[in-house]
Amino acid sequence: WRFLRTLWRITYLSVLGTIGWTAWTVYDLRNPNDQFEPDPSKKTLVILGSGWGSVALLKKLDTENYNVIVVSPRNFFLFTPLLPSCTTGYIEHRSIMEPIRNILRHKKAAVKYYEAEATKVDYQNKKVHVKDDSDVKGDTMETEIEFDMLVVGVGAENATFGIPGVKEHSCFLKEVGDAQKIRKKIMDCVETALFKGQSEDEVKRLLHMVVVGGGPTGVEFAGELQDYFQEDLLKWMPQIKGSFRVTLVEALPNVLPMFSKQLVDYTESSFKEEHIDIRTKTMVKNVTDKTIEASVTLPDGTKQTEIIPYGLLVWATGNAVRPVVKDLMGQIPAQKDERRGLKVNEYLVVKGTENIWAVGDCAIANYAPTAQVAAQEGAFLARLFNTMAKTDAIETELQELSEKQATAKADDRNHILDLISERQKQLRRTRQVGPFQYSHQGSLAYIGAEKAVADVSWFSGNFASGGTMTYIFWKSAYLSMCFSSRNRILVMMDWIKSRMFGRDVSRE
Ligand code: FAD
Numbered sequence: 001w002r003f004l005r006t007l008w009r010i011t012y013l014s015v016l017g018t019i020g021w022t023a024w025t026v027y028d029l030r031n032p033n034d035q036f037e038p039d040p041s042k043k044t045l046v047i048l049g050s051g052w053g054s055v056a057l058l059k060k061l062d063t064e065n066y067n068v069i070v071v072s073p074r075n076f077f078l079f080t081p082l083l084p085s086c087t088t089g090y091i092e093h094r095s096i097m098e099p100i101r102n103i104l105r106h107k108k109a110a111v112k113y114y115e116a117e118a119t120k121v122d123y124q125n126k127k128v129h130v131k132d133d134s135d136v137k138g139d140t141m142e143t144e145i146e147f148d149m150l151v152v153g154v155g156a157e158n159a160t161f162g163i164p165g166v167k168e169h170s171c172f173l174k175e176v177g178d179a180q181k182i183r184k185k186i187m188d189c190v191e192t193a194l195f196k197g198q199s200e201d202e203v204k205r206l207l208h209m210v211v212v213g214g215g216p217t218g219v220e221f222a223g224e225l226q227d228y229f230q231e232d233l234l235k236w237m238p239q240i241k242g243s244f245r246v247t248l249v250e251a252l253p254n255v256l257p258m259f260s261k262q263l264v265d266y267t268e269s270s271f272k273e274e275h276i277d278i279r280t281k282t283m284v285k286n287v288t289d290k291t292i293e294a295s296v297t298l299p300d301g302t303k304q305t306e307i308i309p310y311g312l313l314v315w316a317t318g319n320a321v322r323p324v325v326k327d328l329m330g331q332i333p334a335q336k337d338e339r340r341g342l343k344v345n346e347y348l349v350v351k352g353t354e355n356i357w358a359v360g361d362c363a364i365a366n367y368a369p370t371a372q373v374a375a376q377e378g379a380f381l382a383r384l385f386n387t388m389a390k391t392d393a394i395e396t397e398l399q400e401l402s403e404k405q406a407t408a409k410a411d412d413r414n415h416i417l418d419l420i421s422e423r424q425k426q427l428r429r430t431r432q433v434g435p436f437q438y439s440h441q442g443s444l445a446y447i448g449a450e451k452a453v454a455d456v457s458w459f460s461g462n463f464a465s466g467g468t469m470t471y472i473f474w475k476s477a478y479l480s481m482c483f484s485s486r487n488r489i490l491v492m493m494d495w496i497k498s499r500m501f502g503r504d505v506s507r508e
């Protein structure tokens with residue numbers, strides 16, 4: 001009885017604690033404190049972008065040390081790892097968005113935000129040209145922002161390798177709008193295929209969902225799509241059985257090149273069981289509105305051209321450099337030989353500059369372009385900038401103390417000398433910020449049918465696993481990594497809703 005009573009008390013207190021903590025978090029979110037106005041004498045720090053890198057920086061930055069200005073055409077942070085789930089309505093897109101205004105309103109000192117795109121960074125004159133490209137047009141749509149320090153965190157755009165027809169006919173999967181477009185198009189293909197009098201060949205084409213690119217984006221999307229078909233579409237429209245097909249096309253000999261061989265094999269065999277067709281060694285060369293043309297390498301090494309009809313085409317072949325980054329690279333001689341993005345040093349300073357830093361997918365620091373890297377880089381920059389501000393403050397104080405000491409009476413002088421020695425020690429400590437070091441926590445990917453694969457760093461070794469338990473780990477890991485408690489609650493509710501009532505198949 002004593003044991004049961006203790007257990008009851010612990011449970012009761014934990015539930016009470018969780019309710020109290022949730023209530024406090026919600027209250028705190030809804031009632032931010034008053035903010036300090038920025039001090040005009042401080043340096044102006046301009047941050048481009050509101051993605052993983054920039055938001056990780058903003059989260060940890062002591063904004064009272066700078067005049068911070070954020071410029072991004074997207075006025076929210078997007079939790080990209082759950083974006084593939086939005087293409088089928090398993091998760092609603094707003095559940096993984098966090099308004100930038102909420103994030104900034106919770107900082108100690110106010111931060112200015114402009115919803116705009118940086119069109120050019122003028123390195124010589126320390127200015128960023130920005131343009132508001134939104135639907136509502138004001139009298140002023142373009143302006144310039146001066147900076148003392150600049151952080152470029154604009155991410156990357158979709159790589160198309162100049163393949164004809166890709167931009168015109170395929171859907172990408174990088175932004176919320178892309179996921180919405182795909183969701184709509186899946187249902188459009190299904191309803192059009194079911195139109196009276198549609199020929200058998202046309203039904204097959206319309207219901208052929210082709211994904212190009214066997215990286216994690218392509219694999220996760222193919223898995224989500226097949227789940228949608230098995231769990232929902234087939235229930236409401238059994239007549240599409242036998243015609244609905246998902247094909248993943250990859251130029252290399254296997255998918256998921258960044259995962260261990262064992263997990264690649266596991267993914268490929270799981271896809272086979274789920275009836276997802278994997279076409280490796282198949283490089284897409286041309287795209288029309290209804291077909292893709294691919295060069296297939298046969299087992300004997302010869303190449304053959306194949307025309308594959310499709311209804312929906314999702315293009316996920318990785319990243320390309322954004323024009324604003326390309327333009328900046330062109331202004332800096334030290335960046336001349338780089339093609340993939342802004343080359344940075346171990347402190348993430350853009351090589352060839354002194355006052356420009358880069359984070360995330362637009363920075364080249366020898367790490368994969370992932371959210372994990374971008375977030376760690378952003379957090380590192382926040383530490384660096386906080387330390388730089390502290391160092392500046394101590395140096396100013398030291399200067400004042402030395403001036404005071406020169407004119408002070410003998411009694412006060414000893415006290416001032418003690419203070420100077422204390423500040424010098426502090427200065428030495430704060431200056432000891434080491435270079436950026438990335439800590440790889442592992443790679444995770446959902447592969448459909450409630451299975452995931454994980455290559456996780458475990459103490460000093462690596463731990464590879466795949467299956468349903470890994471899926472539970474995948475779900476809990478991403479839930480805990482969501483930006484806010486609000487996001488976590490919304491995602492959990494979406495999962496429950498989709499389990500109970502199924503995904504919403506209306507096309508809107
Ligand atoms: P982004 O997060 O892309 O942010 C760029 C920001 O810059 C955006 O706010 C954008 O609006 C803004 N911007 C663009 N142009 C301009 C401009 N001209 N001026 C000003 N602002 C501009 N990584 C993982 O580690 N794990 C995962 O599970 C994972 N899943 C993913 C799933 C999908 C579907 C995708 C597409 C990516 C996934 N990634 C994942 C990769 C990860 O999302 C990126 O590496 C990460 O977003 C990079 O962060 P970033 O800050 O560099 O860029």
Ligand code: NAI
Pocket residue numbers: 081163212213214215216217218220249250251252256257258282283284285316317318319368369370443444445446
């Ligand atoms: P990717 O660069 O990882 O993979 C793209 C794939 O497309 C490559 O395997 C390439 O061989 C293939 N490809 C290129 N051109 C082709 C063509 N013409 N025909 C056929 N195949 C072609 O790109 P992805 O998946 O968009 O990922 C981008 C970044 O985001 C990566 O760094 C990735 O690690 C990260 N990411 C991580 C996720 C995770 O950890 N779960 C999920 C999604 C993205």
